[in-house]
Amino acid sequence: MQEVRIRLLWHPQAQFAGYHIAEQMNLAKKAGVHIVCEPIRFDQSGTEALLSGDAEMAVASPSHLLESRCPADLRFVLAIQQESPLVYPVKANSGIESVADLRGRRVGVWPGHEDLELRWMLLKAGVADGAVERIPLANTVAPFLAGEIDCAQMTTYHELHQAEEAAGRDRLRTFTAAPLGASLLKDGLLVHRNLIEQTRDLVQATVNAILHGWTLAFTNEDVALDACLMARPDMTRTEHARQLRDIRGLSLLGASLTHGLGYPDPQHFDYVLRAMHDLGIPTAGLPGEDAADTSFWHNAPAAWRSANWSQN
Numbered sequence: 001m002q003e004v005r006i007r008l009l010w011h012p013q014a015q016f017a018g019y020h021i022a023e024q025m026n027l028a029k030k031a032g033v034h035i036v037c038e039p040i041r042f043d044q045s046g047t048e049a050l051l052s053g054d055a056e057m058a059v060a061s062p063s064h065l066l067e068s069r070c071p072a073d074l075r076f077v078l079a080i081q082q083e084s085p086l087v088y089p090v091k092a093n094s095g096i097e098s099v100a101d102l103r104g105r106r107v108g109v110w111p112g113h114e115d116l117e118l119r120w121m122l123l124k125a126g127v128a129d130g131a132v133e134r135i136p137l138a139n140t141v142a143p144f145l146a147g148e149i150d151c152a153q154m155t156t157y158h159e160l161h162q163a164e165e166a167a168g169r170d171r172l173r174t175f176t177a178a179p180l181g182a183s184l185l186k187d188g189l190l191v192h193r194n195l196i197e198q199t200r201d202l203v204q205a206t207v208n209a210i211l212h213g214w215t216l217a218f219t220n221e222d223v224a225l226d227a228c229l230m231a232r233p234d235m236t237r238t239e240h241a242r243q244l245r246d247i248r249g250l251s252l253l254g255a256s257l258t259h260g261l262g263y264p265d266p267q268h269f270d271y272v273l274r275a276m277h278d279l280g281i282p283t284a285g286l287p288g289e290d291a292a293d294t295s296f297w298h299n300a301p302a303a304w305r306s307a308n309w310s311q312n
Contacts (some may be wrong), residue, residue: 001034002199004206007046007055009187011039012231014243015157016059018080018214020227026214031205037231042138042190045112050074050192057206058190061269065190066276066286067113075293076198077271078189078206078262080214081247083256085155085186086174090164094150099125102132105150108143111136117184120155121177121280139169151175155186155295157246184275185268197295207296211262211304218248218261249301260305266292 005145006023022028023035027196038055040046046058047068065074088107090096096105099121109115119129128190137143140152141197142161164172189210196203200210217224218255221244228240235298276283 001032002058003034003036004028005036005038005055006189006206007038007049007057007058008040009138010045010158012037012228013158013235013280014224014228014240015155015187015190015218016188016231017228017244017245017247018210019059020231021216022206022209022213025213025216025229028209031201031208033202033205033209035206035209042044042111045062046173048189053192056191056202057194059124060181060190062071062272062291062293063116063185063275064266065093065111066269066283067116067289071291072285072287073193074189074289074291075193076188076264077191077208077293077296078110078235079185079187079255079264079268079307080189080262081185081187081250082256082263082265083185083298084117084177084183085157085246085250086177087154087160088151089144089160089172090116090123090151090175091157091167092171092173093171095148096173098233100127101311102151103127104131106133106135106148108137108140108152109134110140110153114153116272116275116279117177117182118186121175121180121182123226123278124180124182126128129212156191156250157243161242181251182275184271185198188264190266191293204296207262207305208300211297214251214261215304217244218252260297260302261298263297264292264294266290266294274302 019037046060046063049055050058127217141159143149144152145166225237225240255265269289269291273283
């Protein structure tokens with residue numbers, strides 16, 4: 001039995017329901033593969049875990065791949081979510097009426113190359129890069145609620161719920177990058193190209209199991225919630241259910257409807273390269289759409305990638 005370690009982008013939760021199902025139900029067992037989901041390590045990014053050989057796969061974004069130390073060594077093989085989950089709330093009484101009003105303000109961001117979308121959104125709103133003070137914070141909610149920062153990077157399925165419950169939904173104003181054409185995909189699945197070249201069957205079996213797991217997550221809520229509770233018992237079933245619904249909403253649109261679940265749309269890399277170019281970040285030598293390897297998705301069983309989600 002060969003072990004495949006998948007470094008998650010955060011702690012276990014419904015954000016990774018399909019991965020938890022694939023691990024706990026041992027969906028790759030027949031292919032001789034044992035999947036192990038590992039939580040985030042704040043001292044080592046997912047891309048660095050791949051490049052250092054500390055994980056076989058990692059949940060990370062196209063931005064993470066292109067901003068890694070060796071982007072040519074990584075491949076993007078799945079994308080479950082098809083839309084950015086990022087939001088940028090401010091307090092309704094802050095005087096901040098638009099994205100442009102963030103000029104000169106303090107914005108909490110997660111450390112480790114997590115602010116490309118924010119910077120691009122601000123630039124498109126006419127706010128020069130550097131005109132906003134970006135404060136690296138592992139927890140963006142508490143400092144935001146305490147008034148230590150004016151705006152905070154959050155996800156729709158996690159931190160935003162916490163902020164709304166504490167402050168009251170009517171007391172927040174929320175901005176997103178989509179209206180400014182600056183939305184960047186967040187979660188995807190990355191693999192080191194060496195693993196693909198050396199053990200292609202292993203990668204295929206793992207991709208198949210993950211797609212199987214996500215299909216179960218979106219068609220059988222009880223199975224998904226049981227897996228999430230096993231992976232993260234300190235969260236309630238209600239909390240996992242709310243997050244799973246949010247993840248489902250981010251996933252069953254776009255390429256999931258035109259191609260199928262998990263399609264790693266190469267176009268997402270074009271958006272990241274545009275953002276980097278606009279912000280003056282060097283892009284020479286970086287892979288473009290070639291960073292997305294769609295072959296594993298195409299070779300996966302149709303039952304796990306081509307369900308008619310528009311009818312669900």
